[in-house]
Amino acid sequence: MIEPGFLAELFTSFLIVLGAGFALVGSWGLVRLPTLMERLHGPTKATTLGLGGILLASVMFFQLTQGAWSAHELLVSIFLFITAPISANMVAKVHLHEERLSETVSVGSAAGKVPASPGAGDWATYEAPHRDTPVTTSDK
């Protein structure tokens, strides 16, 4: 008969190992991948997921040792899950503008150059807002 405490401990250890492994994979992707647009994938997905695993492990651990659920970790993970795409979008925009300014081609990229916009105009980050661009979309 396996006691439930042992299972909880096993699950906590598994979450710690999983989280740290994903954080390592994300940083390895940051080193290994050829261009900035591809390098963005590692930190924004793998590392954020890894941190989520470690925070879940922390919730489990404090439930195990002190018998109380704590919400601080969930606060940190929710905040990170909200902010990671935003910072990735900002870095990607910086990269697009730098690439257009310097006219450099990303060397050795599987993704290749930035494709042309499918519509009539350019990509939104290059253009000023159009006259009929809605300021908000809430009153539609």
Next chain:
Amino acid sequence: MISYAIYFGFACLALAFAFNLWRLLRGPTVGDRIIALDTMVINAIALIVLFGIVTNDGVAFEAALLLAMVGFVGTVAYCKFLLRGDIIE
């Protein structure tokens, strides 16, 4: 058993820090350095949370939450400065 998992976690995160530092020093563009710093902040939060598990107190999470906020604001401020030449217009 948890202590071995924590040792493994510290080792992985230290190695991840080394990778981030390599990308931060190597570049080659500014965006690479920004994303390397951002990843370093996330890894630092993970280290702080693991440290909180080791010392078994909840004070570490306040530090983790603060670091999460400051790291995000720092990343956005860097990008905003590069995009617009100003942070708060």
